[in-house]
Amino acid sequence: MAIHSRSTDRVTVITLDRPERRNALNHDALDELDTAVERAVGDSRAVVVTGNGGHFCAGADLTELEDVGFTDRLAEVLARLSAAPVTTVAAISGSCMGLGMQLAVACDLRVVADDARFAVPVARLGLMVDHWTLERVSRFWGEGAARHMVLTGAVLTADDAWRLGFAQERGDLDAAVALAARAADLAPLTQAGSKLGFEAHGADHAEVARYEAAFATAWSSDDLSEGRAAFRERRTPEFLGR
Helix, strand or coil, X not given: CCEEEEEECCEEEEEECCHHHCCCECHXXXXXXXXXXXXXXXXXXXXXXXXXXCCCEXXXXXXXXXXXXXXXXXXXXHXXXXXXXXXXXXXXXXXXXXXXXXXXXXXXXEEECXXXXXXXXXXXXXXXXXXXXXXXXXXXXXXXXXXXXXHHCCXXXXXXXXXXXXXXXXXXXXXXXXXXXXXXXXXXXHHHHHHHHHHCCCCCHHHHHHHHHHHHHHHCCHHHHHHHHHHHHCCCCCCCCC
């Protein structure tokens, strides 16, 4: 197995485990990751994605890839991860390059270790990433840094990630799990609905309508009543996601 999962206290940690390839993923590992994400979303209120052996993910395993079929499958996996109705956190150390960057920008939040290094080295290989990736790398890094990585093959550091707002916290896997645990205690309907809003484009009426429906659901939910009661009673709310 190239992908391992463990769940504790409403948080699932998904670990990429191909240390001999710095956790670069092939077709089989990508399928395992997709299955792990689907199960985690059903079982947990927050998900952490990380890598074993000191690296997050060095990219796609180019020794096994021969056509664009892999990129089509990758797009499906990234779409499922980014659309997960729970908070997702990337715990990044070592290499976060190519496909690793795509996984990182598919997550909601990022915690980076001091040794983390980031790149989108497509120009070194003569290939391209899809528009979804360019758009999200630009959103989360800023367009200047995105163009720097994509067009010149620049490798950015943990300091760059922190300075430019790509990282929300600095630390190790434990810090990422703690962040995910804090999210897991909060209102699930608010989180799921807010994620729809972050992804909605104003010109796309269907996306906006989905957000508005989630907005109405949250405002009529039992969780809202629980949140208000807990505030009045000065206690911690117990949200059930309904």
